[in-house]
Amino acid sequence: MERVGGEGRVWALAALLLAGLVFAWVLRSPINQAGSDPRGSLLVSQALLETGSIRLDAYRGPADLPSRNLIAHDGRVDYFFPWGVPLVGLPAVWLANRLGLDMIRAADEARLHKWLAALSVALALLLTHRLARALLLPDASQGSGGAGVRRRELAALAASAGMVLGSGLTSTLGT
Numbered sequence: 001m002e003r004v005g006g007e008g009r010v011w012a013l014a015a016l017l018l019a020g021l022v023f024a025w026v027l028r029s030p031i032n033q034a035g036s037d038p039r040g041s042l043l044v045s046q047a048l049l050e051t052g053s054i055r056l057d058a059y060r061g062p063a064d065l066p067s068r069n070l071i072a073h074d075g076r077v078d079y080f081f082p083w084g085v086p087l088v089g090l091p092a093v094w095l096a097n098r099l100g101l102d103m104i105r106a107a108d109e110a111r112l113h114k115w116l117a118a119l120s121v122a123l124a125l126l127l128t129h130r131l132a133r134a135l136l137l138p139d140a141s142q143g144s145g146g147a148g149v150r151r152r153e154l155a156a157l158a159a160s161a162g163m164v165l166g167s168g169l170t171s172t173l174g175t
Helices: 007-027 041-051 057-063 084-088 090-098 106-136 147-165
Strands: 070-073 076-079
Touching: 007 106, 007 147, 041 076, 041 084, 041 090, 041 106, 084 090, 090 106, 106 147
Parallel strands: none
Antiparallel strands: 070 076
């Protein structure tokens, strides 16, 4: 891992600031799609934490889940969509439960989806910035610096912002 010193810290802070702004922008977006296909995905996470199972039988009534998101199989009720979000969301749901949120409540689940979406977009920006720096900046051992490096740092920051803000990640600012 490279050490960042002097002017490099300024660019690292600029990338963090941009990621923070993107996080806030996505979080404050009035568009929320968590009531459609994602509805119930974080409830599956909560079911795993509470019961050790992905079965949603106990949550069917209280959670008011759309029937299109559920599938009845051998007398049990399961979540229809893939388990990626429920598995990745386990730590966030665990923390949200500790903070008093309950994924049975649609508003709580939508709120957590929005936070996770904002975090994902901010992390995508930081990852693409790292990639852009690796492609645009010379190796530190080459000893070049000055205005050329500043231009490439700015280009890396602009490229990462363009890649994330111009992608499907932020096209609707939904979750």
